[in-house]
Amino acid sequence: MxxxxxxxxxxxxxxxxxxxxxxxxxxxxxxxxxxxxxxxxxxxxxxxxxxxxxxxxxxxxxxxxxxxxxxxxxxxxxxxxxxxxxxxxxxxxxxxxxxxxxxxxxxSHPDAQEKARYKLHQLAVAHEAGLASPSTLVTTDSDGALAYLDGTHAMACKTLSGHHSDFPASGIISAPTTGMGGPQKFSTCFQRAVERATAVRLVAVGGQIFCARSIDRSWRQARVPTGTATKIMKVMKSFGLSYAAFDFAEDVGGRWWFQGIDPSGSFSALEREAGLPISQAIAEWLLDK
Structure with a gap:
């Protein structure tokens, strides 16, 4: 074996x-x-x-x-x-x-990983499962981006397929910036930023869920809200995934806002800082124990 x-x-x-x-x-x-x-x-x-x-x-x-x-x-x-x-x-x-x-x-199976790659599809599947997600715009139209960035809400500017050295990493935009007009050469994702959010990462391994919250730049073990685990498993089943890392932003009222899924997301910091036995769960799953 x-x-x-x-x-x-x-x-x-x-x-x-x-x-x-x-x-x-x-x-x-x-x-x-x-x-x-x-x-x-x-x-x-x-x-x-x-x-x-x-x-x-x-x-x-x-x-x-x-x-x-x-x-x-x-x-x-x-x-x-x-x-x-x-x-x-x-x-x-x-x-x-x-x-x-x-x-x-x-x-997870290559077909499942490919299916789970796309941001807007992730949002649709998460919504169907009952997870809340912020308003999101994906566009190649600078005029559309300017209209969306009306200064009313801060926006997180994100990449869709991973970072590239020629372009800036994800960041927060509070209002339209000069030089945004004109044609864009690539797609851009804008997502409404969650006010005073706390980062939460949840890792699903088979039927197990491990969760940590970022506190003072360190991960601490966190409790999954009632009903959220069931919704996570619905997303996993919809995509056919056996492993995935879910990112959430927790607002000041304690509500979790779905940000995205990474079918091969990292967990080393969660295990090291929060003491979550994720690698052991993966090993047991791979051995079918």
Missing amino acids: TVLILTRERDAIADMLARMLGDKVACLDLGDLPAQIKLTATWHGGTITGAITSGARRVRLQEVKSVWMRKPSILEFPAGAREDWITRESVHAFIGALRALPGVRWM
Whole structure:
């Protein structure tokens, strides 16, 4: 029995799980395909057999118990480059072989992770589950953004797919700023900021929920409000996720406002500062205990 963790180099969370699982785990980075990871897969008579080899480690496909899609990196090359095609072919073969294995537990399945990526879809699913979320605008129209930023409410400006070094990180905008007019070259997300909010992060692992609140720049264990756990599980089921990190903003009245989901969100600070046994829960889920 082998647990595969697909992640990038220098991932402290994956390293922690690897230490817990010992020889039951193999950590692989899709960015190492095909030079450092070798795959052989044969489909015959309704059965897939083969092996994955990385360095001195060889894992038979039939031994794979579960796969954690942690945060694998994929090498990027200029569009049309030969290296890009080679990488895409290798990833296609590798993930296709794992998807073909019967009974493998995914944390979470690639289809579920892809489905849960999109901000507006997250808001719609969260609303359907009964979670409150702030008013949000996603636009490529600067005039629309200026109209939305009327100065009445502070807005959080957020990225949709992750930060980029060429653009500023998320921040609070209290009013329209000079230079915002004219055509935009990329989509921008504006979300009404929750007044004097406290950050809350909730991590769902299978059917378990772990929660912490940010107090004085440190995470402290927090109680989940009555009924919220059920709503979280509805969101998890809707997307088909077995793991996700949920971010909330708690207002001065104690109401939680849904901010977003990260299907591979971090939890190391919550475990370290709030003492939440999240890595143990993940290890047990991957081993199907």
